[in-house]
Amino acid sequence: SQTIHQWPATLVQPVGSPLSLECTVEGTSNPNLYWYRQAAGRGLQLLFYSVGIGQISSEVPQNLSASRPQDRQFILSSKKLLLSDSGFYLCAWRIGGPYEQYFGPGTRLTVT
Amino acid sequence: GESVGLHLPTLSVQEGDNSIINCAYSNSASDYFIWYKQESGKGPQFIIDIRSNMDKRQGQRVTVLLNKTVKHLSLQIAATQPGDSAVYFCAENYFYSGGGADGLTFGKGTHLIIQP
Numbered sequence A: 001s002q003t004i005h006q007w008p009a010t011l012v013q014p015v016g017s018p019l020s021l022e023c024t025v026e027g028t029s030n031p032n033l034y035w036y037r038q039a040a041g042r043g044l045q046l047l048f049y050s051v052g053i054g055q056i057s058s059e060v061p062q063n064l065s066a067s068r069p070q071d072r073q074f075i076l077s078s079k080k081l082l083l084s085d086s087g088f089y090l091c092a093w094r095i096g097g098p099y100e101q102y103f104g105p106g107t108r109l110t111v112t
Numbered sequence B: 001g002e003s004v005g006l007h008l009p010t011l012s013v014q015e016g017d018n019s020i021i022n023c024a025y026s027n028s029a030s031d032y033f034i035w036y037k038q039e040s041g042k043g044p045q046f047i048i049d050i051r052s053n054m055d056k057r058q059g060q061r062v063t064v065l066l067n068k069t070v071k072h073l074s075l076q077i078a079a080t081q082p083g084d085s086a087v088y089f090c091a092e093n094y095f096y097s098g099g100g101a102d103g104l105t106f107g108k109g110t111h112l113i114i115q116p
Helices: none
Strands: A003-007 A010-013 A019-026 A032-038 A044-052 A055-058 A065-070 A073-078 A087-094 A107-111 B010-014 B019-024 B032-038 B045-051 B056-058 B062-067 B072-077 B086-095 B102-106 B110-115
Touching: A003 A087, A010 A019, A019 A032, A019 A087, A019 A107, A032 A073, A044 A065, A044 A073, A044 B102, A055 A065, A073 A087, B010 B019, B019 B110, B032 B062, B032 B072, B045 B056, B045 B062, B045 B072, B072 B086
Parallel strands: A010 A107, B010 B110
Antiparallel strands: A003 A019, A019 A073, A032 A044, A032 A087, A044 A055, A065 A073, A087 A107, B019 B072, B032 B045, B032 B086, B056 B062, B062 B072, B086 B102, B086 B110
């Protein structure tokens, strides 16, 4: 069966520091991968999606970037964090159709 | 308990009652809809889906209704239990502006609170 991992689970970082969040999927090949951000009490905002290694698309311009160095690995990064980057970051995967996406446990990021 | 209006941020129901959570979607071309449940501090969990060629689909204690005429989706939870407390999101399929992929766009969510 497929599983999705995210780490770290929680992170507190100062403004201006770099960021690296990792997501890995097991038990499937060539999935579509997604990064979402969820502010407190809000809905999900799609940040990036990837249909394959090295293929990254962004839905919303921001202070963040994403990379997919391996088929089942998706990384979210920032060179300098802003206070507004605080939130709950969710990784999701999908393979084939229909459109159902499966979410990881999330990373709670607090920028101080 | 039944929610009144669309997209209530919070819905409070008595344990054992039926819950109805409503959602309005925006794109008349959407042909696939999902309900997710998100417990505090966790990632969203798939509950049930429905295609646009259906009006109703039932799962275990849950039913999704789709009214394409008014672009309205609802989730009914029978005999609500304390474990049903969560935020519920509807999602519709969506074609990304960057091309090459499609995915989901999510509603803002409804927080379901179960009263003992």
